[in-house]
Amino acid sequence: MLTANPQAVKNITCIGAGPIGGGWSAHYLARGYNVTTYLHDTAEIDGLHRLLETAWLSLTEMGLAPGASLDNLEWTTSLEDAVADAEFIQESIPEALELKQNLYQKLGDIVDPNVVIASSTSGLSMTDIQSHCRTPQRTLVAHPFNPPYLLPLVEMVGGEKTSRETVAWTERFYKAAGKAPLVMNKEVPGFIATRLQEAIWREALHMVANGEATVEQIDHAVVNGPGPRWALMGPCEIFHVGGGEGGMAYCLNQFGAALKLPWSRLVAPELTPELRDAMVDGCAEMCAGADFSSLSRKLNRGLVEIAQIKSRLANAQRSGADKSL
Template sequence: MWQPSVAPGAVDRIACVGAGVIGGGWVAHFLARGRRVTAWDPAPDAGDRLRRLVDAAWPALETLGLADGATRDNLTVAATLEEAVADAEFVQESAPEDLGLKSGLLARIDAAAPPGIVIGSSTSGYRMTDMQASAVHPERLVVGHPFNPPYLVPLVEVVGGERTHRAAVTWAEEFYTLTGKTVIVMDREVPGFIANRLQEALWREALHMLDAGEATVAQIETAVTAGPGLRWPFHGPCTTFHLAGGEGGMAHALDHFGPALEYPWTRLASPALTGSLREALVTGAAQVTEGRSTADLITERDRRLIAVLRALREVGA
């Protein structure tokens, strides 16, 4: 049975394969957390471009606070992929979104990296089951999907493929968490994962409205940034709907607004509000809000909204 050879908290040497916007963001993040990073990218100017990216990110990382010993001097740019991963204790792959390219690259990384280390992929949509098809040791391959820029946005979505060992998923969750990330471990594979699918739904509807002449780009942007976007740093769509139900919470909101799911407000097909779906929403809202009263939630929401509004004013947004 496969087992990781290094504990998540003991990782010091990280290899980042692919040094574009996402890969470079990972490099900056890991350096800021005090790790040593070896990067490789096939582009001839990859080293210079990567260092410019890290330099640009560093002031923000200094503002947030660097880990002890964090320095840009811990970055090495390798001449070959094999050199980059030879002594790595974790590998983060961030190649372009091409299934054949990523599958072949992960197989190369798997062949060259030490046998007991976990290999994560930054893919924004592919299933690990499809990407690990050519690997000799697929059990250690996981998705570690970040959001741009990875050195600031905390979310990482982790999921394994059909041939991934559960220990690799557990290891990745702990490792990313220890580097300061907010980790979602998905229960099952789904193309696009969770956040991208939600983001894509909003994007698709925006395109529909723009294409039909129903809204301008400026109106769409303002509709989000001056409206629901203000709540999203702390309340997702389920908790927002729960609060829309007042004292009755999610149950009242579904009974009151539920029929609107059938209205043609969106070009996306809405699921039928079945009894099981209703129960899942009511139960989920109760779990997320942990039994707190509507009054307490509203007080917290308003306090956070004021803080966000003040922050936006400070930066002139």
């Protein structure tokens, strides 16, 4: 039996302190949780503090939960100490299957079996990760988008031995924690959002490799074209709106034949040294020497403003619906 009430959780353990693990720590701290972060090495602490300081600027602007404070963070290099009081565990260690399997095998032995363990993996299956775990029924994938403290999506899917109770409980927990969980129907490599993102990424690489577009042109096209629409609607709804009164049916009837045209190439191109250099040099030129911190602040400011705009639109829509009642 899992912890009875996911809304009563107060103590979170984050395993890993990189961009994802540290980002999760920032999110949970901003929501008023007590967070214990497990570090593989004490050398990671400075990087974690820098990430939290950068994140806190945007999180403060977004609005902190009552009691939220960076002082609610503890860190340790002892895995046993890190999970001792955990009521929920968010794992974000490197994407190496054997590494994760060994960790879950150990967690299965030292963590209360009623505590859910969620993996931030972006591509590995929970069926594989949980294969050596003594208590696999309480483990599942909970894949965030970066930065986890600003983007609400969490793609959730269990493995073959994950219980339905675990998935349902964790969905309620993430909603209480201010996230937008998406429970998948089945395990699929890359989940949903990453697969869609990967399709665009592969096409971008093809265009650079073939001299059809530069890095800057590709980003210019997305930022000034579909990007702003995607912040408000997904591709299916956009096509539905694009069909006017006829909706999606009009779009499919009008443009369905174009699906057979060679407009995209889903097979990944060979990452030759030349293509790698073109991508690296193109990004360096496009970003004009800006460092990671300044780029992160730029991205975060934009994401905060988009989130605030979406919130205002949602509130206005609810207000209009209330007035019509």
